[in-house]
Amino acid sequence: MSKDSDSSNQMDKIVALCKRKGFIFQNSEIYGGQNGFWDYGPLGVELKRNVREAWWQDMVNMHDPLDAPQGAPTAFQMVGVDTSIIMHPQVWKCSGHYDLFVDKMVDCKQCKSRFRADHLRFKLMVNEIGEPLLAWGYMPGSDDYDWPSSGDKKLQKAAGDAATDDISDVTLDQLTEMPGSVHPHCPNPACRGELTDPRDFNLMFKTIVGALGTEDDAAFLRPETAQGIFVNFKNVVDSSRVKVPFGVAQIGKSFRNEITPRNFTFRSREFEQMEIEFFCHPDSSQQWYQYWRDRRFAWYTSLGIGSERLTLRDHDADELSHYSVGTADIEYQFPFMAEGEFGELEGIAHRGDFDLRSHMEGKLMAKDGKLEVQLDEHGQPKWRGSGKDLTYFDDQAKERFTPHVIEPSAGADRATLAFICEAYYEDEQPDDKGNMQSRTVMRFHPRLAPIKVAVLPLIKKAGMPEKAKELFRSLKSAGIAAQYDEQSAIGRRYRRQDEIGTPWCITIDGQTVDEDNTVTLRDRDTLEQVRLPMEEVVNEISNRLRSQ
């Protein structure tokens, strides 16, 4: 599957434009950069703010809680929270992130089992000069993987004649440091396949809380914003008069040590999420899942993402998390991806009651198709929950239940990148002599465009700058992001605005000053101009922004 070179050239151009025009810079660039981290420049910050605000407006502020929106099973409420990045370490143990995200892991190449490296020990045989020959793993105290009574004999037989009679007992670290090369083998007595080298799975950023903090005070930067909502479920219910079904929205930074940060901002180690946890009755959760799936897809198309480059993909059964009843990804065909491949913008997951129950009872795991508290070797919960009651009482139906959760989880940076890629466009337009010239234009949806309108005096004299500044100030007073530009020829100024995606340019000319106080309004995409009275400009732009 070879990558289309046109599309990868296109991505290079987009990255170059982002830098040149101040959308996105590499983080710490003057020091050589920091892999996986990116900064937003003066235009980028406006664009990303607009993405966030469009999401918050559409999901929370403009939501009508009184009647069922189109496609929704019933009416529902939407509220927001803003929770902190560092949370109690137990949160991540119950959420399941800790087990999967923190430790060095080894995989068996043969039986595909995965083990925590620090849980394994090895019985080792060496030759006369102390070089390791064969190492079989085991897990002390484990039901399945402890060292079997027949282990020594079998190991000696497998190691062959070159081995001495001594069997030593080492950790994986000790084994790795020994001279020569020996591959550790699987602790499963029925397998004994070769293990991979230990690989870091420190996918959560670790930090220390407290100035004198020790390893005991380790905490983590959140790998998702969702847990801040779950742990506040009871607070929100008790304080805001919401009734199930309702959603809680949050926008915030999350952190993951991606193994391979790549593709511009697509896979960043610090990124921003826009998440909703929607709490509903178990009986209606499938309908709500469908509703959010469709609604979130429509959100992207309503802001200008072409549906031919956007897909809604349902996860296969083997792709689903152990607790998820259903998950769909909204994916966009980024220019850096191979033909036919898509990158995830948002996942809509039906999480059942996994999260609330985990924070009540302790970390859950699937057993025989049911979620049960995961136990340690002593039969105690492996990771203890809060013990707090996070069930919900419906006082109309007189029913107590644990709500099910639908989670539409979007990446703000990925959405921003998709809007940038989608907006990038090259066309040909005539210059002043009628010759066709190539033009680069960012065709942002007006709601997302960093600058909504540019005010341009046709020439830098004859009273035009004064008029233009007057109009510029009234636009700014109305809260409309505007730019004033009197520098260089008018055609060049139009092209400058095209390149940063400004949807409209207002030009003040001789007619404005000498005759009737009308100005021209030029459209970025069609290049058409209409004339309107200067005093109507603020209203006209406001109306256009509202209606688009």
Place this chain on the structure above:
RNA sequence: GCGGGUGUAGCUCAGUGGUAGAGCACCACGUUGCCAACGUGGCUGUCGAGGGUUCGACUCCCUUCACCCGCUCCA
């Protein structure tokens, strides 16, 4: 993590051991006045970083960082 490529002015790039360049952009002045104008003048550089070889390094060698491409990985 492995392999390949790239890194020089704000941007795109040329320069391969001997005084760092071009185009565009930007700024000033003049002329023109609705879609990348023209003229004149001007500004801009830790040559990604560190070390080495050399009388002398953008150039050769080593190390390192970042980005791109292909594998690998991706809760």
